[in-house]
Amino acid sequence: MKISIIFFIFLGFVEGIDDVRELKVTYYENLIKSAIREAEQYSLPKDNSLHFQNLSQDIKDFGEFDFIVVGAGSSGSVVSTRLSEVESFKILLLEAGGWDDDLTAIPYISLLLHQSERNWGYYTTPQKNGCYGWRGRRCAFQRGKLVGGSGSINGMAYVRGNKGDYDNWAALGNPGWSFDDVLPYFKKLENFQSDRIDADLRGFAGPVNSVNNKEEDYFDKFSSQFTEIGFDIIHDYNAKKQIGAARNQVHTKLGQRVSGATAYVTPAITRHNFNVTIRALVTKILIDDFEKKAYGVEFIKNGQRFTAIAKKEVILSAGAINTPQLLMLSGIGPSNELEKHCIPIIKNLPVGNQLKDHSVVPLSYKINSTEEHVTLREAISDFLDGKGILTRAGNRFAFSFINTRNEASPVPNIEFSFDYPSPLDIILPSQSNFTDENLKYRELLRGTFNIAIFLLHPKSSGTLKLKSKNILDYPLIDINILGDIEDMETFHDSIKIITKIGETRLAKKYNLQLIEYPSCKEYCHNSKEYWFCVLKYLIEPGLHASSTAKMAPKTDPLAVVDSKLRVYGIKGLRIVDCSIMPTPISGHNNAAAFMIGEKAADMVKRDYGI
Numbered sequence: 001m002k003i004s005i006i007f008f009i010f011l012g013f014v015e016g017i018d019d020v021r022e023l024k025v026t027y028y029e030n031l032i033k034s035a036i037r038e039a040e041q042y043s044l045p046k047d048n049s050l051h052f053q054n055l056s057q058d059i060k061d062f063g064e065f066d067f068i069v070v071g072a073g074s075s076g077s078v079v080s081t082r083l084s085e086v087e088s089f090k091i092l093l094l095e096a097g098g099w100d101d102d103l104t105a106i107p108y109i110s111l112l113l114h115q116s117e118r119n120w121g122y123y124t125t126p127q128k129n130g131c132y133g134w135r136g137r138r139c140a141f142q143r144g145k146l147v148g149g150s151g152s153i154n155g156m157a158y159v160r161g162n163k164g165d166y167d168n169w170a171a172l173g174n175p176g177w178s179f180d181d182v183l184p185y186f187k188k189l190e191n192f193q194s195d196r197i198d199a200d201l202r203g204f205a206g207p208v209n210s211v212n213n214k215e216e217d218y219f220d221k222f223s224s225q226f227t228e229i230g231f232d233i234i235h236d237y238n239a240k241k242q243i244g245a246a247r248n249q250v251h252t253k254l255g256q257r258v259s260g261a262t263a264y265v266t267p268a269i270t271r272h273n274f275n276v277t278i279r280a281l282v283t284k285i286l287i288d289d290f291e292k293k294a295y296g297v298e299f300i301k302n303g304q305r306f307t308a309i310a311k312k313e314v315i316l317s318a319g320a321i322n323t324p325q326l327l328m329l330s331g332i333g334p335s336n337e338l339e340k341h342c343i344p345i346i347k348n349l350p351v352g353n354q355l356k357d358h359s360v361v362p363l364s365y366k367i368n369s370t371e372e373h374v375t376l377r378e379a380i381s382d383f384l385d386g387k388g389i390l391t392r393a394g395n396r397f398a399f400s401f402i403n404t405r406n407e408a409s410p411v412p413n414i415e416f417s418f419d420y421p422s423p424l425d426i427i428l429p430s431q432s433n434f435t436d437e438n439l440k441y442r443e444l445l446r447g448t449f450n451i452a453i454f455l456l457h458p459k460s461s462g463t464l465k466l467k468s469k470n471i472l473d474y475p476l477i478d479i480n481i482l483g484d485i486e487d488m489e490t491f492h493d494s495i496k497i498i499t500k501i502g503e504t505r506l507a508k509k510y511n512l513q514l515i516e517y518p519s520c521k522e523y524c525h526n527s528k529e530y531w532f533c534v535l536k537y538l539i540e541p542g543l544h545a546s547s548t549a550k551m552a553p554k555t556d557p558l559a560v561v562d563s564k565l566r567v568y569g570i571k572g573l574r575i576v577d578c579s580i581m582p583t584p585i586s587g588h589n590n591a592a593a594f595m596i597g598e599k600a601a602d603m604v605k606r607d608y609g610i
């Protein structure tokens with residue numbers, strides 16, 4: 001929610017137009033500069049104790065609703081807002097964080113949001129085969145804690161995933177989730193601001209604006225090197241063909257972030273049947289053990305404990321980390337895990353037994369860039385006109401999708417993402433807890449050309465477990481990064497392909513030079529051993545957590561919800577977020593998270609005869 005807009009309209013009456021523009025530039029300059037200062041000082045919370053300050057003993061009644069949605073993230077925003085379209089439904093949406101704001105609206109500075117209270121501040125458990133660049137081999141694992149969820153702090157890459165991903169979901173025994181089944185929801189949610197070459201596959205009237213990142217001519221400049229190394233140039237990876245190189249699409253509108261907050265919740269906030277309560281940490285789902293039925297939730301707001309009653313359903317949309325945590329704390333989870341923490345078992349289900357993520361390796365090249373630098377004030381002035389560097393989701397200018405194992409496959413297993421050197425003369429503070437050596441390496445990365453390699457279908461999976469029976473404690477996030485040797489091999493195959501970029505004509509012109517990782521210098525240059533070493537140091541979580549409450553037929557040993565997203569064996573409880581993904585998708589998760597929210601809202605409405 002952007003308070004400043006009202007403020008500036010008011011100022012417009014008082015001052016002259018030019019003065020107002022200067023004031024606006026100064027407002028944003030101060031906003032960004034003070035956020036940078038705060039980010040440098042900020043230390044991430046280690047647990048939920050913030051919510052437990054001055055906690056009351058008594059529990060107050062918050063009232064009765066038809067549906068209680070836990071978490072206003074990408075999926076929760078959509079499902080709650082769509083359900084509130086039904087006037088006879090009374091909806092309560094509970095969100096642990098606050099509203100989005102003027103800072104979250106600026107696409108370019110999203111890294112800055114990670115060093116603030118908008119991020120839960122999780123770290124993984126110590127990793128065996130990766131995260132060597134972090135102290136204690138624990139990677140930072142950002143999650144959004146605000147309305148819009150992770151979609152309010154994310155990189156805004158708009159990638160739906162591949163037709164084959166969803167057809168596979170259906171083939172695994174989840175009727176209603178094939179590509180043809182989910183396509184109407186992708187079309188419903190999006191408003192694609194581009195040519196209508198594949199009009200039958202794209203949506204042009206939905207709340208989520210998506211645009212081609214087209215302002216810079218980098219793509220045109222670099223596309224010759226893509227063809228030189230054998231990538232086809234494609235116009236829209238979210239349409240018929242995903243394999244190839246294309247301009248990246250982002251979810252922004254008029255140069256500002258689009259999220260579940262801006263596209264769904266905020267426009268619906270005045271609906272009388274839609275109660276959005278922020279800074280409310282849900283601590284437990286209330287379940288009648290005899291009837292095996294969810295009937296409400298417990299939460300803490302401003303040091304006060306509350307209960308709220310759900311007459312129809314509780315919908316859990318707390319994301320792929322917090323949803324399984326809340327389930328287990330409420331007695332739904334693997335019986336051995338619950339017993340370990342003395343949590344009474346209501347339903348034994350394999351919650352958290354599988355945690356999937358896309359891992360990512362960034363490669364960096366020195367480049368003899370002649371690009372002009374932009375000052376912050378210039379960039380802000382452009383931003384106010386909806387253009388320029390601040391309107392862009394980082395420095396990314398292209399994606400390329402390939403399948404390293406089977407060239408003929410239409411489904412990629414690798415995504416390359418390309419960044420040009422930043423033209424902006426500010427430095428965004430990086431996340432904490434890199435090792436000293438990694439920090440030194442990162443010093444070399446100013447003004448580099450970067451290629452991030454995403455592993456789209458990792459073999460390795462991790463787990464999400466409880467640290468204790470108390471929601472005060474953060475859960476244990478073990479992503480088991482590079483846990484399977486096959487993932488190392490796939491990365492290595494993709495590195496062999498992409499480093500050919502260093503031999504293209506354009507690379508020669510700009511004098512591209514791959515920067516080596518200091519700790520791996522002992523290995524023979526460019527050998528497999530060298531790259532395996534680099535992988536372990538540079539690997540990062542893709543932050544696309546999924547599959548911790550898998551949608552699958554009952555016979556699947558990992559099944560937690562059915563194809564209508566109902567928790568097996570518990571009435572009145574659905575899960576609507578990325579936890580339900582049966583397998584990871586060939587893309588970033590946000591578009592799919594929106595789609596899951598749209599589809600779930602329709603399924604729920606239909607179940608109640610709407």
Ligand SMILES: Cc1cc2nc3c(=O)[nH]c(=O)nc-3n(C[C@H](O)[C@H](O)[C@H](O)COP(=O)(O)OP(=O)(O)OC[C@H]3O[C@@H](n4cnc5c(N)ncnc54)[C@H](O)[C@@H]3O)c2cc1C
Pocket residue numbers: 070071072073074075076094095096097142143144145146147148149150151153154155156157158159280281282283317318319320322323326543544545576577578579588589590591593
């Ligand atoms: C830093 C980062 C960058 C990313 N970049 C991209 C990208 O460029 N493109 C892309 O497509 N995807 C990206 N992703 C992934 C994508 O944003 C997420 O997969 C998606 O937002 C997940 O949606 P969700 O609804 O499952 O969960 P979330 O959006 O995380 O929503 C969960 C919500 O529940 C709230 N909540 C949790 N626990 C409680 C509780 N106990 N009580 C009350 N509320 C609670 C949280 O605060 C949050 O608002 C990124 C993610 C991160 C973190």
Ligand SMILES: *[C@@H]1O[C@H](CO)[C@@H](O)[C@H](O)[C@H]1NC(C)=O
Pocket residue numbers: 053054303
């Ligand atoms: C908790 O109570 C103390 C003492 O009454 C007060 O100083 C403090 O501000 C309170 N904290 C919060 C978060 O309300």
Ligand SMILES: *[C@@H]1O[C@H](CO)[C@@H](O)[C@H](O)[C@H]1NC(C)=O
Pocket residue numbers: 062063274275276277
């Ligand atoms: C939400 O419900 C609570 C409890 O019934 C009430 O105190 C609060 O005013 C409501 N908020 C809105 C915005 O309707």
Ligand SMILES: *[C@@H]1O[C@H](CO)[C@@H](O)[C@H](O)[C@H]1NC(C)=O
Pocket residue numbers: 368370510511
């Ligand atoms: C970098 O580019 C400039 C201008 O094109 C050129 O003069 C210079 O020699 C180049 N430097 C290197 C190290 O390639």
Ligand SMILES: *[C@@H]1O[C@H](CO)[C@@H](O)[C@H](O)[C@H]1NC(C)=O
Pocket residue numbers: 123135136138432433
């Ligand atoms: C990160 O660094 C801070 C400050 O040195 C330290 O207190 C914290 O424990 C570290 N966190 C992890 C997960 O290592």
